[in-house]
Amino acid sequence: MSELNLLFRKRIGFPEKEHLSFENLDNVLAKTAQNIPFENLCIIGEKSKDISKQNLVEKILVKKEGGLCYELNSIFYFFLIENGFDAVLVRGVVYKNELQEYLTIGRTHVAILITHKEQKYLIDTGFGGNLPLKPVPLTREVVASDNGEFRVKKEKSEHGDYILELKLKHKDTDWKIGYAFDSKKPISDVSEFNDIQRIITEHPDSPFNKSPLITKLTNRGNITLTNTSFTQWDNGLVTKEKIESERFNELLKRYFEM
Structure with a gap:
């Protein structure tokens, strides 16, 4: 078992000898959400490092820090790959519901797509308190978890070809848009996310470079x-x-x- 696989299991409390399958992915996603925080402390402290597999292992699994979407979903992507999943990373644009518009800083959100039995699913471990906690099929089927209800619908726009919608438990009475993403531009080289990190760090409209x-x-x-x-x-x-x-x-x- 690789260092990443072993350390990730230890970080979230998932047994070393238990097989990671599609059927127990819900449990792993919940454990990940409860043990690895979404946070921007390296951005605020000007301590960010280049996005690479080894740097992510060091930051999240060795130093036991958290991270933003491009870090959290990248490390989870590597974990899935090492456990035999068919997975890719994708980029998207977050929707600001209070302003009724998409963020103007571009495709700075990162999520994961997996393929299981010829069906594609969205997975996200880096969307703050808005996590589905389950794989969400790209079929508009509603998935319910302890965090609310989630669905992905096909909708072509300048931001991608699908939209994640959500209705958070105890918080939302109506469906709202989470983000749009592009399923046709899969990513396997996480160094592409250095561009996202630069935007998040430097752009005046970035929501994560102003306060912890x-x-x-x-x-x-x-x-x-x-x-x-x-x-x-x-x-x-x-x-x-x-x-x-x-x-x-x-x-x-x-x-x-x-």
Whole structure:
């Protein structure tokens, strides 16, 4: 078993000797969401390194940090490949529902497509608190998980040929757009994502280069920490605490082990 395979299993608490199959992928996705946070601390701290397989192993599996979509989905892609899955990475554009428009910084979202029994599915471990936690077929079929309902519909646009839609548990009453993605431009070389990292780091419209953000799912909801607040969703009940820098570091260590 490779170092990546072994370390990834250890990081999320998935047994070394258990076979990773399509049938237990739901469990692995849930464990990943609860153990590897979505966060931008390297961007804020100006400590980012080139995107490569070895650098991702070091950051996420050895140092036990989290990352943004292009890091989290890349490491999960490598994990899938090493366990025999037919997988590729794809790029997309996130939709800002409050503005009713797509982000203007281009295809900076990264997700995964797998093929199982001639059917394609979307997988995402890097979409913050909006994770499907299950493979979502590209057929418009609704998939339900502990985090809500999700579906992928075919819709050609300048941003791609499919759209992920979601209805988060306890949060949404209507369907909303998550992002558009292009299934016809598969990616296997993660060095392409250095371009995404540069945009996320430097672009004035980037949502991740202004203040720290760290979030992960729990078995009862999710938790989100910024430099000004700590928010907890617990079975539909939300609590929000205003914080200062000393409290930030305390909460970062207690809840995210960073």
